[in-house]
Amino acid sequence: MQNLVINYYDTAAMILFGVGFMTLLLNNNLIKKIIGMNIMDTSIFLFFIVKGYIQGNRAPIYESMADGGAHFINPLPSALMLTGIVVAVSTTAFALALTIRIHDVYGTIELDEVIEKRRTGYERH
Amino acid sequence: MFRVASSVILTLILIMVLLTGVTELPQFGLADAPPHNEVMEKYNSESVEDTGSYNVVSAIVLDYRGFDTLIEATVLFCAAIIIIVSLKKPEGESDEELNT
Amino acid sequence: MNVIKMFPVVIILLLLLTAFGLPIVKKKKIVFQISLATIFIAFVMSGVTLNYVTQVGDYLLRIGPYDIPWGITFRIGYIEALMAMLFTGVSLMVGWYGVYSIHKDIEEKHIKYYYLLLHILLASLLGIVFTNDLFNGYVFVEATTLSSCGLIIIKNNKSTSKATFKYLIMSVLGSGLLLMGIAFLYAVTGHLNIGEVHRELVKVAAEKHNIVVISLSLLLVGLGVKGAMFPLHTWLPDAHSSAPSTSSALLSSLVLKAPVVFLIKIMYQVYGLDIIHTTPIFTILLILGLAGMILGSIFAINQKEIKRVIAYSTVAQMGYIFFGMGLGTEMGLMVSLFHVFAHALTKAMLFLCVGSMMEQSGYKYKDEFRGIGKEMPVTLGAFTLGALSMVGIPIFPGFISKWYYSIATINAGQYIFLGFILVSSLLNAVYYFPIVINGYFGKDNVKGKIYRAKYKPVKEVLPLAVLAIAMVMISGYSSTLLEYFKFGLNLK
Amino acid sequence: MKSLILKEVNRFTVILIYMFGIYIILHGHLSPGGGFAGGTIISAGLILYHMVYPERSNRVLSDDTVMKAICGALLVYGSIKSYHILHGILVTGHHAKEMAPYSIAGGGTLLILNTCVGIIVAGTFFSVTKLFLKGDQ
Numbered sequence: 001m002q003n004l005v006i007n008y009y010d011t012a013a014m015i016l017f018g019v020g021f022m023t024l025l026l027n028n029n030l031i032k033k034i035i036g037m038n039i040m041d042t043s044i045f046l047f048f049i050v051k052g053y054i055q056g057n058r059a060p061i062y063e064s065m066a067d068g069g070a071h072f073i074n075p076l077p078s079a080l081m082l083t084g085i086v087v088a089v090s091t092t093a094f095a096l097a098l099t100i101r102i103h104d105v106y107g108t109i110e111l112d113e114v115i116e117k118r119r120t121g122y123e124r125h
Numbered sequence: 126m127f128r129v130a131s132s133v134i135l136t137l138i139l140i141m142v143l144l145t146g147v148t149e150l151p152q153f154g155l156a157d158a159p160p161h162n163e164v165m166e167k168y169n170s171e172s173v174e175d176t177g178s179y180n181v182v183s184a185i186v187l188d189y190r191g192f193d194t195l196i197e198a199t200v201l202f203c204a205a206i207i208i209i210v211s212l213k214k215p216e217g218e219s220d221e222e223l224n225t
Numbered sequence: 226m227n228v229i230k231m232f233p234v235v236i237i238l239l240l241l242l243t244a245f246g247l248p249i250v251k252k253k254k255i256v257f258q259i260s261l262a263t264i265f266i267a268f269v270m271s272g273v274t275l276n277y278v279t280q281v282g283d284y285l286l287r288i289g290p291y292d293i294p295w296g297i298t299f300r301i302g303y304i305e306a307l308m309a310m311l312f313t314g315v316s317l318m319v320g321w322y323g324v325y326s327i328h329k330d331i332e333e334k335h336i337k338y339y340y341l342l343l344h345i346l347l348a349s350l351l352g353i354v355f356t357n358d359l360f361n362g363y364v365f366v367e368a369t370t371l372s373s374c375g376l377i378i379i380k381n382n383k384s385t386s387k388a389t390f391k392y393l394i395m396s397v398l399g400s401g402l403l404l405m406g407i408a409f410l411y412a413v414t415g416h417l418n419i420g421e422v423h424r425e426l427v428k429v430a431a432e433k434h435n436i437v438v439i440s441l442s443l444l445l446v447g448l449g450v451k452g453a454m455f456p457l458h459t460w461l462p463d464a465h466s467s468a469p470s471t472s473s474a475l476l477s478s479l480v481l482k483a484p485v486v487f488l489i490k491i492m493y494q495v496y497g498l499d500i501i502h503t504t505p506i507f508t509i510l511l512i513l514g515l516a517g518m519i520l521g522s523i524f525a526i527n528q529k530e531i532k533r534v535i536a537y538s539t540v541a542q543m544g545y546i547f548f549g550m551g552l553g554t555e556m557g558l559m560v561s562l563f564h565v566f567a568h569a570l571t572k573a574m575l576f577l578c579v580g581s582m583m584e585q586s587g588y589k590y591k592d593e594f595r596g597i598g599k600e601m602p603v604t605l606g607a608f609t610l611g612a613l614s615m616v617g618i619p620i621f622p623g624f625i626s627k628w629y630y631s632i633a634t635i636n637a638g639q640y641i642f643l644g645f646i647l648v649s650s651l652l653n654a655v656y657y658f659p660i661v662i663n664g665y666f667g668k669d670n671v672k673g674k675i676y677r678a679k680y681k682p683v684k685e686v687l688p689l690a691v692l693a694i695a696m697v698m699i700s701g702y703s704s705t706l707l708e709y710f711k712f713g714l715n716l717k
Numbered sequence: 718m719k720s721l722i723l724k725e726v727n728r729f730t731v732i733l734i735y736m737f738g739i740y741i742i743l744h745g746h747l748s749p750g751g752g753f754a755g756g757t758i759i760s761a762g763l764i765l766y767h768m769v770y771p772e773r774s775n776r777v778l779s780d781d782t783v784m785k786a787i788c789g790a791l792l793v794y795g796s797i798k799s800y801h802i803l804h805g806i807l808v809t810g811h812h813a814k815e816m817a818p819y820s821i822a823g824g825g826t827l828l829i830l831n832t833c834v835g836i837i838v839a840g841t842f843f844s845v846t847k848l849f850l851k852g853d854q
Contacts, residue, residue, distance in 0.1 A: 150412050151412065161415070190361075193364050196365060199345055203345050204371055206341060206342065
């Protein structure tokens with residue numbers, strides 16, 4: 001239990017993940033679903049990036065050659081998450097484009113209305 | 126109502142399970158946690174000699190794990206292509222679309 | 226020899242570089258030529274790699290100048306080389322078939338983008354199979370997701386948008402869980418390379434038991450979404466039935482299989498058998514696999530659209546693969562890998578046949594295909610071969626894998642599951658045979674009907690024939706394949 | 718966008734945004750930043766310019782040009798990376814480079830790689846946002 005307080009970043013990341021997951025499950029609005037998806041991704045980035053922190057050390061950038069790298073934080077999680085963020089941005093952009101297309105076809109972005117319109121065969125064009 | 130209740134319960138179970146994992150994680154910010162090992166030391170101390178980059182994150186992104194970045198650029202490119210394919214309308218049609 | 230060693234990475238780079246060049250190309254014919262030539266070269270190169278592996282055994286290949294804990298590595302062995310041959314071979318056939326039929330499904334100016342996405346998809350699938358680095362695997366999985374979404378959405382149809390959205394949301398959830406599992410592993414081991422993670426994990430597994438179980442289940446669920454494990458399969462029927470039929474063939478036969486291979490890698494190389502036996506993962510895989518086998522087939526019987534029938538059949542067949550993994554024996558795993566081959570070739574052929582039947586006749590529902598055998602005997606013949614294989618008739622790979630599944634079940638001492646295999650085969654027969662029988666002997670639609678579907682020219686049916694021959698050939702060489710898988714798994 | 722003030726101010730700010738983006742890309746290996754950060758900033762400038770002067774932006778940077786730039790940058794990036802990877806596999810034991818002085822050119826190929834990444838990111842975001850903007854007008 002005490003560990004949850006010490007690792008407060010991890011705890012926060014997990015709760016944030018839950019928030020995102022619930023947003024994804026509960027909302028009918030496609031944009032809100034995408035927001036939930038993004039919250040989830042962000043929580044994972046937070047969780048991963050915290051793994052690289054070392055108390056008292058600073059960002060891994062040389063200011064002069066005398067630095068020597070002994071007082072740097074772990075650069076690997078930061079570098080990995082840079083990759084992860086770009087991937088998340090790509091998926092978000094694609095999801096938004098899909099939402100535009102769904103709006104073009106059905107005239108709504110509420111999921112239950114889309115399903116209703118599919119069932120009754122109503123389409124805008 | 127049932128849907129809301131079941132999602133809340135599912136989410137709570139998920140959070141509980143994940144927090145069980147957090148209790149076993151190494152302490153936050155300690156210098157002797159498992160990730161701070163020889164891999165990190167090489168990145169931090171030899172990046173200038175190996176790659177010529179003073180920014181260690183840049184060195185990892187572009188050189189040590191450069192293959193990942195190539196795939197990542199591919200993902201970005203792929204997303205751009207898909208969006209162009211799914212949203213771009215033929216030139217003549219787009220004006221008509223605006224008027225309606 | 227050094228040059229042959231690096232063929233796997235050359236294949237991936239070649240596919241990516243040609244993909245980057247394709248949008249600049251103007252002429253459709255040149256797109257086809259470049260694409261097919263590249264995939265053919267990739268196929269030949271994977272064959273050479275397999276040959277090289279039979280001579281020297283497994284080897285690690287570092288990507289770039291940095292050695293193992295610092296850089297990314299590939300691990301090339303029997304399984305990887307064989308999977309590479311399967312993936313490139315099937316995509317070559319699908320791409321070749323697409324040359325004649327793709328313009329009926331998608332717009333003319335999108336064809337080059339279609340082949341571009343095919344290249345990226347193939348490269349990332351091969352990457353998932355080859356990789357020996359967890360994060361690299363994650364990036365490849367994401368590339369697979371996006372490019373397969375692209376292959377669905379490229380058909381400018383009303384139903385594709387919603388199906389793709391569902392697929393995308395499920396996939397993003399899956400890859401999120403996958404990344405979180407990797408984060409847990411990284412937090413306790415400090416490495417991303419699979420071998421190093423295993424070495425460190427063995428040391429800490431006893432005191433970090435919760436993390437072992439949680440990370441394994443996160444990875445299982447994450448890859449289970451991608452591989453259509455039973456309760457997580459809900460995206461599959463929509464996505465596969467609304468895509469263009471060449472895309473359906475690729476999605477069903479290849480895209481589902483790469484995560485399975487990655488899962489096998491994670492189970493046996495990251496965790497290792499000793500740790501895995503302390504977790505309930507085998508039981509979970511077994512139960513979910515059985516549920517998929519039975520319920521997937523039952524869902525398939527109730528479908529009306531012919532493509533949805535085949536899509537649900539994929540769920541059932543993925544159930545077989547997870548069932549074999551869940552047996553927890555070497556034999557079960559070997560048969561699952563063999564079934565990956567059998568299902569990939571058969572399902573690609575089935576989807577291409579159905580696609581060509583649908584495009585020629587313009588029908589969509591399975592009842593409308595009565596009497597189609599009189600118009601398109603060759604295509605329906607190929608479909609019949611695939612259906613026979615799926616049901617499990619001797620000399621076809623479906624039979625071989627069911628036979629070995631039975632042997633593996635008996636060896637594991639779990640006789641009750643034999644009944645499940647039998648029931649599932651019968652259910653397969655219930656939904657495949659009516660289509661075939663009605664296709665050949667159905668009289669309803671024949672009278673007074675205008676034959677819209679003329680024969681296809683022989684060259685357009687040739688890819689189907691090649692797939693059929695490959696299908697029969699792998700059942701002929703099944704013992705060799707199983708032996709290779711045994712070498713590749715190399716379990717103690 | 719019809720406001721005159723916006724149009725006039727935009728002429729200067731866009732140049733500053735480009736300069737800031739290019740600075741971040743070129744100093745990617747010396748200071749925080751790099752291709753991704755700089756590319757997003759440049760794409761923000763391009764989008765701003767497109768919103769204020771849509772006709773001129775369409776004339777100078779047509780979709781075709783942007784696509785060609787992205788593909789060209791990806792090809793250059795991919796070939797340099799392929800060369801690195803294949804060369805690295807063949808040559809056992811990598812050669813440590815000479816101590817690079819603290820300068821833009823010190824990074825060797827890193828500068829080219831960062832520039833390519835910058836072009837890819839800027840081009841992608843620009844073309845995607847242009848498509849998203851179409852529905853709004």
